[in-house]
Amino acid sequence: GQQLNQSPQSMFIQEGEDVSMNCTSSSIFNTWLWYKQDPGEGPVLLIALYKAGELTSNGRLTAQFGITRKDSFLNISASIPSDVGIYFCAGANFGNEKLTFGTGTRLTIIP
Amino acid sequence: SAVISQKPSRDICQRGTSLTIQCQVDSQVTMMFWYRQQPGQSLTLIATANQGSEATYESGFVIDKFPISRPNLTFSTLTVSNMSPEDSSIYLCSVEVSGASTDTQYFGPGTRLTVL
Numbered sequence: 001g002q003q004l005n006q007s008p009q010s011m012f013i014q015e016g017e018d019v020s021m022n023c024t025s026s027s028i029f030n031t032w033l034w035y036k037q038d039p040g041e042g043p044v045l046l047i048a049l050y051k052a053g054e055l056t057s058n059g060r061l062t063a064q065f066g067i068t069r070k071d072s073f074l075n076i077s078a079s080i081p082s083d084v085g086i087y088f089c090a091g092a093n094f095g096n097e098k099l100t101f102g103t104g105t106r107l108t109i110i111p
Numbered sequence: 112s113a114v115i116s117q118k119p120s121r122d123i124c125q126r127g128t129s130l131t132i133q134c135q136v137d138s139q140v141t142m143m144f145w146y147r148q149q150p151g152q153s154l155t156l157i158a159t160a161n162q163g164s165e166a167t168y169e170s171g172f173v174i175d176k177f178p179i180s181r182p183n184l185t186f187s188t189l190t191v192s193n194m195s196p197e198d199s200s201i202y203l204c205s206v207e208v209s210g211a212s213t214d215t216q217y218f219g220p221g222t223r224l225t226v227l
Contacts, residue, residue, distance in 0.1 A: 003153060031214065041202050042218035043154070044112075050213050088153060091213065097142050097207050099216055101153045
């Protein structure tokens with residue numbers, strides 16, 4: 001099935017650095033969701049975006065819904081060890097409940 | 112939001128056997144879904160579990176291999192039938208929580224299946 005393209009595929013950063021990742025699609029979505037998955041756990045919802053151009057924050061996390069509705073961005077400021085994990089974007093269209101997931105970005109913090 | 116539990120959390124099974132995974136949510140929800148996450152991969156939707164009717168399967172997934180039950184608005188089961196090592200994956204259920212004009216999906220903790 002279709003998957004959204006996420007980049008980068010992996011990131012190796014030092015604690016305290018800011019992180020940026022993005023997600024692109026060939027088709028339009030009217031909902032973008034960002035999840036974080038820790039090893040052995042299910043994905044946990046971080047941020048939900050419902051409007052083109054919307055910029056939403058959740059603590060140190062900020063996500064934006066692209067104007068074209070074909071992309072979304074997630075930023076993490078001042079990374080800490082518990083930010084380690086895999087981040088997935090997911091797109092959906094209201095009225096069609098299926099989520100299309102991105103390929104994931106694995107975040108590793110170098111001591 | 113919704114609190115979702117899955118049983119079992121993990122299992123190791125022999126090829127040719129079947130495993131039934133349970134998903135329980137703490138509130139009534141209309142939409143429940145089952146996903147598969149193969150090792151190192153993203154999530155792929157298996158099917159939508161419809162209450163009171165047959166599940167709706169995605170391309171590449173069939174009812175004989177992944178029978179699903181949805182007896183009420185808080186519970187669903189997924190069976191992985193006649194298992195082979197290729198079925199080794201994490202199986203996740205999710206539920207949709209709807210707002211006035213927004214939908215959000217929440218996931219259970221997953222069931223890690225290893226088939227020998």
